[in-house]
Amino acid sequence: MSDTATPKTRKTTTRRRKPAVKKTTESAAPVAAPAPQALAVESNEAPIALIRVPLSVRWRDLDAFNHVNNSKYLSYLEEARLRWMLGVPGQGLDDHVAPVVAAAHLNYRRPIEWPAEVDIELFVERLGNTSVSIGHRIVDAHDESVLYCDGNVVMVWIDRGTGRAAVLPVAVREACT
Numbered sequence: 380m381s382d383t384a385t386p387k388t389r390k391t392t393t394r395r396r397k398p399a400v401k402k403t404t405e406s407a408a409p410v411a412a413p414a415p416q417a418l419a420v421e422s423n424e425a426p427i428a429l430i431r432v433p434l435s436v437r438w439r440d441l442d443a444f445n446h447v448n449n450s451k452y453l454s455y456l457e458e459a460r461l462r463w464m465l466g467v468p469g470q471g472l473d474d475h476v477a478p479v480v481a482a483a484h485l486n487y488r489r490p491i492e493w494p495a496e497v498d499i500e501l502f503v504e505r506l507g508n509t510s511v512s513i514g515h516r517i518v519d520a521h522d523e524s525v526l527y528c529d530g531n532v533v534m535v536w537i538d539r540g541t542g543r544a545a546v547l548p549v550a551v552r553e554a555c556t
Contacts, residue, residue: 427555428501431498433520434458436494437493438493455517467550467551472548475540478535483531488528491527497518497519498518507547508547511551
């Protein structure tokens with residue numbers, strides 16, 4: 380190859396960006412419109428308690444920084460949801476419908492160190508036609524003013540055959556109200 384060789388050129392296409400969404404000065408967070416025909420828990424009402432699950436932090440839950448790894452928080456929440464679901468007649472699933480996690484939002488408030496006992500609290504934030512938003516809090520078992528994590532998980536019931544959203548089973552709706 381000589382010094383005078385011309386470099387190869389790559390054919391490029393022009394990419395178009397979506398227009399930026401302007402944020403108003405009233406609210407920094409976008410506000411979603413409520414889903415039609417959805418039952419929402421009003422802000423002046425206490426959330427509907429689903430379950431409070433005590434868990435012991437295990438040594439294997441720790442990471443290199445000697446506190447519970449953030450991925451373990453999701454496991455703690457999954458354990459609490461499964462224990463709640465065991466109390467729902469039919470467990471909210473059958474040959475035709477089953478729940479899936481559509482979204483998870485966690486706010487890590489402070490690290491959990493070992494040894495520790497924690498309580499996972501689940502409550503209904505929003506009850507829709509095909510989904511339920513389950514709020515959660517992970518608190519110290521001996522002092523619930525110590526908040527380790529809060530947020531929510533959206534569970535959607537799907538038709539096993541089509542993979543599309545299905546109406547919430549009656550047993551799940553009743554367990555949430």
